[in-house]
Amino acid sequence: MSVDNTLITPQTVGFGPVTRRVSEVHPPAYTPGYKTSVLRSPKNALISTAPTLSEITGPVFGENELGELDNDLILNYSKSGLPIGERMVIHGYVRDEFGNPVSGALVEAWQANAGGRYRHKKDQYLAPIDPNFGGCGRMITDSNGYYMFRTIKPGPYPWKNRHNEWRPAHIHFSINGDAWAQRLITQMYFEGDPLIDRCPIVATIPNRDQVQGLIAREDVANFIGMDSRTYRFDMTLRGRAATFFEDHIPGARR
Template identity: 55%
Template sequence: MSRAIRGFSPRQYDGQPEMNYPDYRSTVLRHPKHRLVAVPQTLADVTGPAFGDMALGELDSDLIVNYASPGQSAIGERIIVHGRVVDEASRPVQHALIEVWQANAGGRYRHKNDSYLAPLDPNFGGCGRCVTDEDGHYQFRTIRPGPYPWPNGGNDWRPAHIHFSIFGSGFAQRLITQMYFEGDPHIHICPIAQSINDARAVDQLTARLDMANSVPMDLRSFRFDLVLRGPGSTMFENKLEGN
């Protein structure tokens, strides 16, 4: 699309990473070798299955205690992550299901294939979910994740990050991204983050310290807003061709 149509702004592709980015070794083998083909959605894709608000548990959005034994809590720096989900016109996206997953404070995931030497936290599962409210706002309580090494270039480390998945009106409508933390020095040397050739797009993936919404003597707060479409859209790793 070369111009705006009826108030919708064209997607800006300059900030999208190259499919084949040699510094991120996995892309060399995994990037598409042929032109992408758009597959039309069927009625089943766009109408269901639908997600019901009532399926959420009371502690689903509290990663500090949702996997912990009674009276226990996860180890690490306690934080709040919050923000809004909006469209290209800054209108709130209501009742959207958001799921998050992350490493623990030591940088290790609770997954059988994670062989990093950092210890597991028996009271931290590393995943949670919530639904945006009428204003498009969401909030999680969690532990700030640690950075971790990965077998890419011999001494590459991922910045501390939290993965986000946002569902639309059906499970076939899904956007995936990850959130970094303001001031993390690993952002500027991580091959995955640096595959994004637009500094503004990387900045949009970075949560800002938000002391106004912190809880004194308990939790610092970080704000991370998500824009679903338009030139100011957040970069979603499963929709590099545009949303």
């Protein structure tokens, strides 16, 4: 069964409104060019249900749940030295569908290393594992909805969607806002990458503005001299301007 959450208003639950996902600005769940969507796309019409109280009032995260280096992917897995690759800072703001900052949101990130390989037992790409790079981190947004982390720029990698296709360099994000109904899982790409326009996953997105919303921009004013380039990437939870929910299209079966 597939579910599409409907609008919840302050009058019905006594909390702030959570709008439904606007499915028409997202790609259809069934997109044969992206092969795995064929099996996981819903075959029947979506069923609308009202979110429960627990879905719009939690979760709550505290700073004491994070380690000192959780948002520093350069150091948080270092064993015998520093990881190999281009050093960078990623930062930005998490906002709700009305443009308000989402404070206390848990932002989790994971990625391939500079060679394009994940630290995962099922990743069999021939690029070597970097012994000093774990590829994952997490942080909590401040009162302004701001987040920041340091990392190594991930490399592109081949995948078995069709012959000789490559994924652009990207970083995965999972965001838990101030309501479970705001959960967002997405991917961030990098400005100027020619593989973006050739990616079958990106090609499923019908709205060019949505594609642009997945691309981090160079933030030259915040480069760190002789150290790191900086990229700005803002994310919006739900509503018409929502950042594309890329990893799991709403309503699609896993």
